Amino acid sequence: MTQRPDNRAWLLMLPAMSVLGIVGLVPLIAVFNYAFFDIFTLQSRFWVSTEWFAELVGTPDLYAALGRSLLFSTLVVLVQFPLGIAIALMIPRGRLAGSLVLMLVAIPMVVPWNLIPMIWLNLLHPTYGTVAQMFDAIGFDFDYKFNAVHTYALLVTVDTWHWIGLVVILAYSGLSAIPPSYYQAARIDGASRAQVFWHIQLPKIRPVLLMALLLRVIDSLMIYVEAFGINAGGPMGATAFLSLELGEEINAFNYGPAAARSVLYFLLVLSVAWLFRVAMQRETQ
Amino acid sequence: MDWMAWTWPTAIFFMVIASLLVTFTVLAIKFPETPRRGVLGMETTRGDRLFITLLGSAFINLGWLGLVGTAQPYAMIVCLIYAAAVFRWV
Incomplete structure (x- = not known):
């Protein structure tokens, strides 16, 4: 006879669930409904059935934007994870010094979103920008406005500056949770620094890294303010990510197509989140 | 509720989803697996x-x-x- 779990604990979840219901579920349902209308105001709405969805999935634009978003997320992960883990490994183990470094890397995360493009565009300003002057000094022609590779490089740099703290903090917390006995055993066996990393540290921080990966992938798929502020999807739409195209629809008051896009993105994010859940479940088995 | 722009097709859609969720919850309680x-x-x-x-x-x-x-x-x-x-x- 197995003991049934006590489900009364769910009652304590009720307040949180009702708030989530109001801020999450209700708008989602409304947006889903709007997706089937040509809608500007609630009074002037026309039922168009699946027209917006057909338009979206039937044109190559969506897949191109999806490709750009996936490229950006891939670059973000490829840069931020090795870098974040490396920084986490270098953080001193002392309590005070460690905390100071963690606070330092966390500062960019509390900078308001709409300030970020301003900060970076100022750094790159041709006459008074520090970074622009450095590029000038070494004779490097950095042109984020008209060179797609440079725009991507800038966006990945900005995103890394903004979010590397998250990867560092999660990796650091994973590293701190490794019992000292593992390191003692490694020292007795005469393991090299690299062997300790590959066989002890990396496997032990895998679960938190998966969590960080989930957060970074979803956040980088949602990037809007930075990308819009820096080059508004340019040059020639090379950085027009899914979120930027959605923003454009909303700004043009095309609420019906924007709602249809939102539903598609919701499905996309839901699939990504589910894949991560599967991966994490396998991790624990 | 008019601000959510309900129509019968979307209402039926959500009713089906909701009833599926309720059915499966009841099933999970009645017949644990x-x-x-x-x-x-x-x-x-x-x-x-x-x-x-x-x-x-x-x-x-x-x-x-x-x-x-x-x-x-x-x-x-x-x-x-x-x-x-x-x-x-x-």
């Missing part, structure tokens, strides 16, 4: 299989819309076959 490992190599319960079915059905419908473009209700037949497959093998 042990998770099973299927073709995906992960443990799934009936609820997991329902989720996979619903998410997959959404993409099947979108695919039908993009590739066939007409007679959308027939996409539901594909969804039902897919649902049967998920509940049998996943």
Whole structure:
């Protein structure tokens, strides 16, 4: 006879669930409904059935934007994870010094979103920008406005500056949770620094890294303010990510197509989140 | 509720989803089950299989819309076959 779990604990979840219901579920349902209308105001709405969805999935634009978003997320992960883990490994183990470094890397995360493009565009300003002057000094022609590779490089740099703290903090917390006995055993066996990393540290921080990966992938798929502020999807739409195209629809008051896009993105994010859940479940088995 | 722009098609859609969720919750309470490992190599319960079915059905419908473009209700037949497959093998 197995003991049934006590489900009364769910009652304590009720307040949180009702708030989530109001801020999450209700708008989602409304947006889903709007997706089937040509809608500007609630009074002037026309039922168009699946027209917006057909338009979206039937044109190559969506897949191109999806490709750009996936490229950006891939670059973000490829840069931020090795870098974040490396920084986490270098953080001193002392309590005070460690905390100071963690606070330092966390500062960019509390900078308001709409300030970020301003900060970076100022750094790159041709006459008074520090970074622009450095590029000038070494004779490097950095042109984020008209060179797609440079725009991507800038966006990945900005995103890394903004979010590397998250990867560092999660990796650091994973590293701190490794019992000292593992390191003692490694020292007795005469393991090299690299062997300790590959066989002890990396496997032990895998679960938190998966969590960080989930957060970074979803956040980088949602990037809007930075990308819009820096080059508004340019040059020639090379950085027009899914979120930027959605923003454009909303700004043009095309609420019906924007709602249809939102539903598609919701499905996309839901699939990504589910894949991560599967991966994490396998991790624990 | 008018601000949510309800129509019968979307109302029926959400009613079906809601009743599915309620049905599966009742089933899970009345007939507890042990998770099973299927073709995906992960443990799934009936609820997991329902989720996979619903998410997959959404993409099947979108695919039908993009590739066939007409007679959308027939996409539901594909969804039902897919649902049967998920509940049998996943």
